Amino acid sequence: MAYKFKCINCGDISYSAAPLELQKFPLCEKCGGTVLRVQPPMKLGEILIALGIMSEQDLKRALEVQEKMTEHLVIGRLLIKLNLIGRNELERALQIQRDMLSGAQVQ
Ligand SMILES: [Zn+2]
Incomplete structure (x- = not known):
């Protein structure tokens, strides 16, 4: 299953299949903003x-x-x-x- 993330600064959507712990709160590749998990919902x-x-x-x-x-x-x-x-x-x-x-x- 893939995890879905979204930057709360620029709205950029990203997906990752990496385990949750590794992808907990990554930073946005585009703007460096905070990226939150959309799916599964936080x-x-x-x-x-x-x-x-x-x-x-x-x-x-x-x-x-x-x-x-x-x-x-x-x-x-x-x-x-x-x-x-x-x-x-x-x-x-x-x-x-x-x-x-x-x-x-x-x-
Ligand atoms: Zn961003």
Whole structure:
């Protein structure tokens, strides 16, 4: 199966059959911008890490907290509650996630 990637800067689409770990967050060959995975779709946490908004450790910590909670809180809200991200950063990541899923150009 091939992985599909898209540059969030220039919108360039690329494909790779390389294992996910090797192609995690490659840079755009055309503009050097951040390239995100379109297929299979990235989770919100992965997008936040790729954008440099939070670290993998932050996400791991949040997922551990989420597991222990009796009331389920969506990851975005939980990250804000834990002060790991801001509201604007969440909005930006959600916008990118929507654009990735719809295949539209990311602004
Ligand atoms: Zn680019």
